[in-house]
Amino acid sequence: MTGFQWDWGYVWTVIPHLLEGLKITVAATVLGSVFAFLLGLIWTALRLANIPIISPLTNLWVSFIRGTPFLVQLYFVFYVFPNYGLTLSAMMSGVVGLALFYSAPVSEVYRAGIEGVAPGQWEASLTLGLPIRRVWFRIVLPQAFRVVTPMLGNTTISMFKETALLSTITIAELMAQAMDIAMAQYRFIEPLTMVGVLYFCVSYISAKGVRGLEKWSAARG
Amino acid sequence: MGHTLWEYQPFLLKGIPITLTVMTLAMLLAIPTALILALGRMSKYAVIRSLAGFVIETFRGTSALVQLFWAFYVLPFFGLELTPMQAGIIVLGLNEGSYFSEVIRPALGSVLAGQRDAAIALHLPTRYRFFRVVLPQALPVMIPPFGNALVGMLKFTSLVSLVTLQDLSFRAGLIRATLGESGPTFTETLILYFIMALMLGGLVKVLERWVNRRAGRPVAPLSLAWKRNTPVPTWALGGR
Numbered sequence: 001m002t003g004f005q006w007d008w009g010y011v012w013t014v015i016p017h018l019l020e021g022l023k024i025t026v027a028a029t030v031l032g033s034v035f036a037f038l039l040g041l042i043w044t045a046l047r048l049a050n051i052p053i054i055s056p057l058t059n060l061w062v063s064f065i066r067g068t069p070f071l072v073q074l075y076f077v078f079y080v081f082p083n084y085g086l087t088l089s090a091m092m093s094g095v096v097g098l099a100l101f102y103s104a105p106v107s108e109v110y111r112a113g114i115e116g117v118a119p120g121q122w123e124a125s126l127t128l129g130l131p132i133r134r135v136w137f138r139i140v141l142p143q144a145f146r147v148v149t150p151m152l153g154n155t156t157i158s159m160f161k162e163t164a165l166l167s168t169i170t171i172a173e174l175m176a177q178a179m180d181i182a183m184a185q186y187r188f189i190e191p192l193t194m195v196g197v198l199y200f201c202v203s204y205i206s207a208k209g210v211r212g213l214e215k216w217s218a219a220r221g
Numbered sequence: 222m223g224h225t226l227w228e229y230q231p232f233l234l235k236g237i238p239i240t241l242t243v244m245t246l247a248m249l250l251a252i253p254t255a256l257i258l259a260l261g262r263m264s265k266y267a268v269i270r271s272l273a274g275f276v277i278e279t280f281r282g283t284s285a286l287v288q289l290f291w292a293f294y295v296l297p298f299f300g301l302e303l304t305p306m307q308a309g310i311i312v313l314g315l316n317e318g319s320y321f322s323e324v325i326r327p328a329l330g331s332v333l334a335g336q337r338d339a340a341i342a343l344h345l346p347t348r349y350r351f352f353r354v355v356l357p358q359a360l361p362v363m364i365p366p367f368g369n370a371l372v373g374m375l376k377f378t379s380l381v382s383l384v385t386l387q388d389l390s391f392r393a394g395l396i397r398a399t400l401g402e403s404g405p406t407f408t409e410t411l412i413l414y415f416i417m418a419l420m421l422g423g424l425v426k427v428l429e430r431w432v433n434r435r436a437g438r439p440v441a442p443l444s445l446a447w448k449r450n451t452p453v454p455t456w457a458l459g460g461r
Contacts, residue, residue, distance in 0.1 A: 079403035175290075196283040
């Protein structure tokens with residue numbers, strides 16, 4: 001029963017590696033969320049546009065992404081794409097996987113934001129005879145934006161925590177770093193606990209930031 | 222060599238009952254966890270409120286994979302050996318329970334406000350108040366988020382493959398490693414998950430109708446329409 005001792009010396013040797021991993025984790029999250037926000041925009045536009053075959057297919061596609069696990073999607077990007085001549089680095093596969101998987105919930109967020117704009121706003125625009133472009137860009141989207149921003153913040157925080165799965169496709173992010181050290185030393189308590197603490201610190205602080213966004217959104221809404 | 226994915230079908234499909242077992246048991250753990258945590262957060266005692274808050278924030282703030290690995294690799298050092306199945310169910314259940322508690326808290330809270338005062342005024346015992354007054358009214362409101370949580374849990378279970386439990390994802394990964402046919406294997410796996418998600422979604426729809434009917438709430442007519450009704454007017458979508 002040696003496991004009960006908490007070795008601070010070991011913790012200090014672990015932390016530099018973990019911070020190295022945290023950089024990759026943050027990079028993957030930032031890239032993944034930017035692409036997810038863009039992809040989500042495309043899905044939302046296609047779904048709302050009411051194009052005969054394409055809109056229902058996009059709906060099906062989005063629910064397919066939402067109905068399947070991230071881990072298997074990640075494997076798909078990492079192992080299957082190269083068979084079709086699309087060889088991506090592990091990091092790129094990870095970012096593509098994150099972007100793809102999160103584009104679906106992001107699209108739902110956009111849709112909810114747009115559909116949440118009060119019907120009176122549409123009616124008023126119609127009555128005033130505003131051009132469609134101006135209705136969208138000056139009336140509907142700015143209002144939707146305020147509702148959507150905090151939700152996207154929450155999505156990004158979920159993504160941040162889910163990047164731990166990128167360790168399964170050989171990316172040396174936070175989780176992978178911790179497991180490498182833990183396996184080599186056969187001491188799991190310190191690295192695995194510190195990883196948890198790091199995830200917690202970043203996501204807790206970010207969540208506080210999102211809470212602030214929510215307040216801002218509520219105050220202006 | 223010379224093996225095909227076809228020969229591995231029984232092996233792959235045997236992952237489905239394991240995936241569904243983990244999902245069901247973890248969900249059975251998640252629901253009472255969520256209820257207890259949500260009630261804890263609404264407790265009149267500050268100690269219980271902050272304790273529940275601490276548990277919720279811990280499970281929500283650290284990655285689920287970290288929690289799973291912690292349960293699998295660290296707990297044995299404390300003399301607590303968990304099988305992959307047990308570790309998976311406990312971690313997924315507590316994790317999802319923490320998330321779900323935040324989802325159902327507004328539902329409970331919405332009922333609590335006036336109804337609780339009325340129940341107190343009528344001198345109904347605490348347990349009666351919760352099980353006969355609050356819960357039956359909160360239940361219909363909770364069903365749609367429950368459906369989301371259930372499908373979320375289905376996808377979530379793929380994590381247990383990383384602690385060597387032979388669920389659907391694990392078997393797909395193993396077939397890829399031995400057979401090399403990653404394309405068909407993972408495509409089939411994704412489709413299997415999607416079908417299960419669709420079926421669970423349908424099941425929850427049926428449950429929702431049943432609960433609504435029993436609660437005397439309006440029951441929406443069943444429809445299989447892909448086309449959703451959007452409040453966005455057609456003229457704004459370049460409609461003709």
